Amino acid sequence: xxxxxxxxxxxxxYIFKKYSLSSTHAKxxxxxxxxxxxxxxxxxxxxxxxxxxxxxxKNLINRKPKIKIKKISKSASLIDxxxxxxxxxxxxxxxxxxxxxxxxxxxxxxxxxxxxxxxxSFYAEQAVKKNLLVLCFTNAPPALAPHGAKKxxxxxxxxxxxxxxxxxxPFILDTSMSxxxxxxxxxxxxxxxxxxxxxxxxxxxxxxxDAFKALAGVQLPIAGFRGSGLAWMVDILSGVLTxxxxxxxxxxxxxxxxxPQNIGHLFITFKSNLFLSNYIARIKQNLKRxxxxxxxxxxxxIMYPGQNKYKRYKKNMNKKINIPHEILKxxxxx
Amino acid sequence: xxxxxxxxxxxxxYIFKKYSLSSTHAKxxxxxxxxxxxxxxxxxxxxxxxxxxxxxxKNLINRKPKIKIKKISKSASLIDxxxxxxxxxxxxxxxxxxxxxxxxxxxxxxxxxxxxxxxxSFYAEQAVKKNLLVLCFTNAPPALAPHGAKKxxxxxxxxxxxxxxxxxxPFILDTSMSxxxxxxxxxxxxxxxxxxxxxxxxxxxxxxxDAFKALAGVQLPIAGFRGSGLAWMVDILSGVLTxxxxxxxxxxxxxxxxxPQNIGHLFITFKSNLFLSNYIARIKQNLKRxxxxxxxxxxxxIMYPGQNKYKRYKKNMNKKINIPHEILKxxxxx
Numbered sequence: 001x002x003x004x005x006x007x008x009x010x011x012x013x014y015i016f017k018k019y020s021l022s023s024t025h026a027k028x029x030x031x032x033x034x035x036x037x038x039x040x041x042x043x044x045x046x047x048x049x050x051x052x053x054x055x056x057x058k059n060l061i062n063r064k065p066k067i068k069i070k071k072i073s074k075s076a077s078l079i080d081x082x083x084x085x086x087x088x089x090x091x092x093x094x095x096x097x098x099x100x101x102x103x104x105x106x107x108x109x110x111x112x113x114x115x116x117x118x119x120x121s122f123y124a125e126q127a128v129k130k131n132l133l134v135l136c137f138t139n140a141p142p143a144l145a146p147h148g149a150k151k152x153x154x155x156x157x158x159x160x161x162x163x164x165x166x167x168x169x170p171f172i173l174d175t176s177m178s179x180x181x182x183x184x185x186x187x188x189x190x191x192x193x194x195x196x197x198x199x200x201x202x203x204x205x206x207x208x209x210d211a212f213k214a215l216a217g218v219q220l221p222i223a224g225f226r227g228s229g230l231a232w233m234v235d236i237l238s239g240v241l242t243x244x245x246x247x248x249x250x251x252x253x254x255x256x257x258x259x260p261q262n263i264g265h266l267f268i269t270f271k272s273n274l275f276l277s278n279y280i281a282r283i284k285q286n287l288k289r290x291x292x293x294x295x296x297x298x299x300x301x302i303m304y305p306g307q308n309k310y311k312r313y314k315k316n317m318n319k320k321i322n323i324p325h326e327i328l329k330x331x332x333x334x
Numbered sequence: 335x336x337x338x339x340x341x342x343x344x345x346x347x348y349i350f351k352k353y354s355l356s357s358t359h360a361k362x363x364x365x366x367x368x369x370x371x372x373x374x375x376x377x378x379x380x381x382x383x384x385x386x387x388x389x390x391x392k393n394l395i396n397r398k399p400k401i402k403i404k405k406i407s408k409s410a411s412l413i414d415x416x417x418x419x420x421x422x423x424x425x426x427x428x429x430x431x432x433x434x435x436x437x438x439x440x441x442x443x444x445x446x447x448x449x450x451x452x453x454x455s456f457y458a459e460q461a462v463k464k465n466l467l468v469l470c471f472t473n474a475p476p477a478l479a480p481h482g483a484k485k486x487x488x489x490x491x492x493x494x495x496x497x498x499x500x501x502x503x504p505f506i507l508d509t510s511m512s513x514x515x516x517x518x519x520x521x522x523x524x525x526x527x528x529x530x531x532x533x534x535x536x537x538x539x540x541x542x543x544d545a546f547k548a549l550a551g552v553q554l555p556i557a558g559f560r561g562s563g564l565a566w567m568v569d570i571l572s573g574v575l576t577x578x579x580x581x582x583x584x585x586x587x588x589x590x591x592x593x594p595q596n597i598g599h600l601f602i603t604f605k606s607n608l609f610l611s612n613y614i615a616r617i618k619q620n621l622k623r624x625x626x627x628x629x630x631x632x633x634x635x636i637m638y639p640g641q642n643k644y645k646r647y648k649k650n651m652n653k654k655i656n657i658p659h660e661i662l663k664x665x666x667x668x
Contacts (some may be wrong), residue, residue: 014557027509059458072439072608072609073438073439073440074438075438075439076439076440076604076608076609077410078609104407104408104409105406105407105409105410105442106407106409106440106442108439108440108604108608110608110609112362112530126406133570133571133575145627145637146624146627147636148625148629148630148633148636148637149629149630149633149636150547150627150628150629150630151476151627151628151630153623153624153627159564161567161570161571163570163574171566171570173563173564173566173567174460175560175563175564179557189375192611221560221562222556222557222561223513223556223557225639226509226556227556227557229495229509229639230506230507230509232505232507232624232639233495233507233639233640235468235620236467236495236497236505236617237495239620240497240613240616240617240620241467241608241609241613242609242610243609246616246620247619247620247622247623247624248623248624249623268602270410270442272575273440274406274410274444274575275406275410275412275444275575275576275577276575276576276577279574279575282574282580283570283574285581286569286570286573286574286580286581288581289581289582289583290480290487290566290581290582291485293479293480293483293484293485293487294483294484295482295483295484296482296484296539299482299483301482302450302480302481302482302483303482304566305559305563305567306568
């Protein structure tokens with residue numbers, strides 16, 4: 001079935017409100033899910049709706065969170081998200097980080113007691129719109145085996161970096177430390193498709209392209225020891241530092257209903273003109289230099305991170321969103 | 335030939351002073367080179383000595399730099415290193431970042447008009463000793479082809495992250511965005527050994543294990559688009575933001591004597607107890623959880639980043655340093 005973003009948004013807000021989220025929280029959550037669909041990240045979109053509702057129903061996502069913002073300095077704030085839905089914690093977190101950077105030049109905001117917050121790029125984009133550079137880190141339930149281990153412990157733990165570019169399309173790098181996004185494996189399981197070779201091992205340590213077996217086994221990090229180290233860094237920054245769960249203790253939102261997830265996020269924001277007044281001219285020149293390079297066969301344009309997603313968003317924004325049968329069943333049941 | 339670190343240090347200080355560096359600058363530079371040898375990063379050690387001296391001789395490294403530190407806020411400082419030797423710019427940069435973090439909770443220090451500063455971990459270690467968390471970014475001359483391009487533009491652009499651990503061995507991730515460190519390829523060229531398969535292409539775009547051909551061609555980033563994006567982020571943070579060269583314009587210290595390198599660095603430092611008083615207890619627990627995991631065959635201990643280097647350092651610290659014939663010739667000629 002196909003529906004317009006507008007109709008879908010109404011439907012999602014209706015569902016979240018039915019599950020007792022406030023209007024504001026329902027709206028933030030619906031928009032994040034729809035945006036994921038529009039940029040082509042279906043793994044972070046409607047395929048997670050039922051999970052969110054299940055967790056609200058079991059009081060693992062707090063319908064009426066009392067979110068506390070502790071101001072530590074002009075730059076630093078600590079947010080206790082009180083197990084609110086991750087989209088809302090992320091939204092409050094980045095807004096505080098923007099405020100701190102605007103007033104002092106640099107902001108650093110830690111969020112604890114949060115949940116899966118969708119795509120990091122949602123939050124990075126908000127900061128970039130305010131002419132800030134931004135780093136977002138979030139941890140996630142175990143998916144990747146540390147280098148040398150045969151059991152997963154790190155999440156896919158994305159590193160996200162954003163910068164204004166002086167044009168409509170921001171530079172937004174949003175890259176997980178797994179060879180393949182875990183959400184894509186979940187979607188492959190749901191849609192009964194295969195996952196790329198070399199991206200996961202089954203529970204016995206053998207390579208697999210079966211999404212079901214991969215989810216029961218371990219995913220492989222990018223670049224061996226390097227990717228494992230980067231995932232570890234993200235766990236420290238978003239988990240150890242913030243007061244959230246860490247070291248493999250963040251709960252899987254799909255499979256573990258023994259308590260709230262307690263995911264952590266860290267946002268670092270700073271003014272693009274903190275050191276120089278001509279940052280925008282310089283970044284324009286930077287992008288131009290890269291784009292001018294001779295290209296390998298078959299490549300027409302060297303894209304910067306975020307450009308592809310933005311293209312898909314523009315292309316999809318006035319089209320209807322395709323809802324696979326499996327997911328339509330979910331929506332109708334909620 | 336083998337010499338003790340002590341004797342070698344004297345020798346290096348003597349050489350740098352002969353090339354008109356001040357006693358302080360000669361000492362900082364000698365220590366950085368020796369430390370690289372002791373941790374087993376020969377590519378960042380003595381193999382670069384002749385290059386540094388050649389650049390000093392040609393006035394491309396400034397013997398008597400007038401380094402300017404511009405305080406922008408309690409947290410932010412911009413340093414114009416006046417083309418000093420990179421070790422000195424890096425040292426002044428991290429010390430300012432430590433000071434800013436100690437006084438305001440978070441420091442952000444940009445350095446421009448610098449040069450190759452050795453291992454990022456030198457600077458990260460200084461911050462970690464002061465109980466800070468630290469991120470170091472530096473750009474470098476073209477070595478990696480952006481994803482989709484057949485010409486190099488990004489440097490190997492390392493990401494470095496450090497954290498105290500509550501024990502003697504800090505967590506120091508220092509990872510270049512290339513499959514293989516460029517310094518290792520240079521060393522392989524010098525020592526006439528092969529480089530690993532899959533780490534570089536020759537100038538015609540064909541895979542090669544010949545260090546000479548690899549240096550004339552392009553190195554490959556880790557993880558395709560992801561690694562390319564991370565290298566781009568590092569170029570933006572350390573080059574575009576700081577006022578240093580960027581977008582492939584930083585000069586190769588070995589091959590390009592047309593002007594100073596104008597490398598940039600960015601240091602972000604913050605207190606480990608910025609948000610919580612029990613950070614050290616938490617990181618200890620984190621490391622313990624990872625180390626406890628079941629290991630793959632042949633692995634005795636899951637090492638955290640920095641542990642291996644520290645082990646080598648301890649092992650080598652009271653042993654004599656081996657100086658290959660090629661490099662001994664350099665030293666004697668200087």
